[in-house]
Amino acid sequence: AQSVAQPEDQVNVAEGNPLTVKCTYSVSGNPYLFWYVQYPNRGLQFLLKYITGDNLVKGSYGFEAEFNKSQTSFHLKKPSALVSDSALYFCAVRDTRGTGGFKTIFGAGTRLFVKA
Amino acid sequence: DAGVIQSPRHEVTEMGQEVTLRCKPISGHNSLFWYRQTMMRGLELLIYFNNNVPIDDSGMPEDRFSAKMPNASFSTLKIQPSEPRDSAVYFCASSGPGQGAYEQYFGPGTRLTVT
Numbered sequence: 001a002q003s004v005a006q007p008e009d010q011v012n013v014a015e016g017n018p019l020t021v022k023c024t025y026s027v028s029g030n031p032y033l034f035w036y037v038q039y040p041n042r043g044l045q046f047l048l049k050y051i052t053g054d055n056l057v058k059g060s061y062g063f064e065a066e067f068n069k070s071q072t073s074f075h076l077k078k079p080s081a082l083v084s085d086s087a088l089y090f091c092a093v094r095d096t097r098g099t100g101g102f103k104t105i106f107g108a109g110t111r112l113f114v115k116a
Numbered sequence: 117d118a119g120v121i122q123s124p125r126h127e128v129t130e131m132g133q134e135v136t137l138r139c140k141p142i143s144g145h146n147s148l149f150w151y152r153q154t155m156m157r158g159l160e161l162l163i164y165f166n167n168n169v170p171i172d173d174s175g176m177p178e179d180r181f182s183a184k185m186p187n188a189s190f191s192t193l194k195i196q197p198s199e200p201r202d203s204a205v206y207f208c209a210s211s212g213p214g215q216g217a218y219e220q221y222f223g224p225g226t227r228l229t230v231t
Contacts, residue, residue: 036222043224043225044159103161103164104149105161106158109158
């Protein structure tokens, strides 16, 4: 069965510093991996995805993520954090095999606080 | 495109009443998902449709919950009778078309409070 783990409930970082939000996954086939962001009282917004190809993918708002197959990880990164990046971040995975159709599994979420 | 549209945005009802949540997916998308989000349980997938057909409803909590998708541009999630533990934010999302690795686009959610 596919699963996603976000080991940190909360990440604190100072504005201007680099940030990393961690994600590990487990799937039976090749994974499709996603990051979403949720601001207060809003729905989730897509940030970026890994399908195949370059292990470093770039997304919206200056975010990027690195796919590491050997470590089954897909960590979200940003070189310089902004206060406006403070939000709830979700990692998600979709298996490419089996009969699960288009089912995507979401992690529990990591709350990012960026202090000015 | 207006994005995924959900109505109502807020719903307050009394225990035992019927509640119907509505969703209009993005035009051209052929997969639709219903999620529930609470502080205790996080984001839970309730059911999803592909080409208007329910594919997996294993996340539906119990028989009080039902969902329909009569056409490609409309879906409903119904709770009858409602209970206080159903209080949550309910999201609808859509994606597609085809079997590509498409991201999901979420609506703004319906905040349900059952008293």
